[in-house]
Amino acid sequence: MVLRANNYDLEEGIATFTGSALAKRKRALPKILSAQNAFMFFVRDYRASHGGADHNSAGVDMMKACGSAWKRLDASHASKYHEAAAADKQRFQRESAEREKLLEEIELEEAEKAEKAEKAAEQQRQQEQANAARAAAARQTMLTQRAARRRAAAIAAAAAATAAGGRSDGGEDALSSSSDEDSDDDVVRLSWMLCTHWRTT
Numbered sequence: 001m002v003l004r005a006n007n008y009d010l011e012e013g014i015a016t017f018t019g020s021a022l023a024k025r026k027r028a029l030p031k032i033l034s035a036q037n038a039f040m041f042f043v044r045d046y047r048a049s050h051g052g053a054d055h056n057s058a059g060v061d062m063m064k065a066c067g068s069a070w071k072r073l074d075a076s077h078a079s080k081y082h083e084a085a086a087a088d089k090q091r092f093q094r095e096s097a098e099r100e101k102l103l104e105e106i107e108l109e110e111a112e113k114a115e116k117a118e119k120a121a122e123q124q125r126q127q128e129q130a131n132a133a134r135a136a137a138a139r140q141t142m143l144t145q146r147a148a149r150r151r152a153a154a155i156a157a158a159a160a161a162t163a164a165g166g167r168s169d170g171g172e173d174a175l176s177s178s179s180d181e182d183s184d185d186d187v188v189r190l191s192w193m194l195c196t197h198w199r200t201t
Contacts, residue, residue: 035085
């Protein structure tokens with residue numbers, strides 16, 4: 001009944017029960033009444049003239065009476081109902097075309113919104129990746145600078161200890177043997193060992 005009343009096919013009908021923005025906008029469109037045939041227009045007039053709302057106008061007996069009266073109706077009287085049916089068919093086709101145009105516009109708008117949202121999300125991901133890369137580079141620079149300062153401090157401490165103790169060979173050889181790839185802890189530990197050695201000799 002829902003599909004028939006809203007002029008949906010099965011696929012459209014299923015889509016209208018989803019919670020998407022597109023489905024909500026489709027449900028908000030004006031409903032289109034199906035086109036009525038000549039007999040239905042005749043039934044409406046017949047019910048009005050044979051009891052109206054006080055009569056069981058929707059019952060089987062009433063419909064049988066409408067059918068019999070319709071068969072007895074001459075062509076001149078039936079023509080107005082056929083004309084009404086033709087006009088209603090045109091109304092239905094016109095409203096259906098308008099609704100189809102609205103559907104196309106809505107689908108296009110929603111597609112554009114989805115595309116913009118996807119682009120925004122991609123830009124956000126790229127921005128986050130760039131921020132992460134900059135943070136990693138800054139951290140690496142900080143660690144490199146800190147390691148350089150510690151090495152410089154260790155060299156200065158070793159030189160001072162050498163000058164004070166009158167020993168230069170061991171300290172210079174030990175420091176020159178440590179490469180740039182040594183860790184900060186290794187440099188500090190080496191400096192501490194040299195200073196301790198010179199103080200005890």
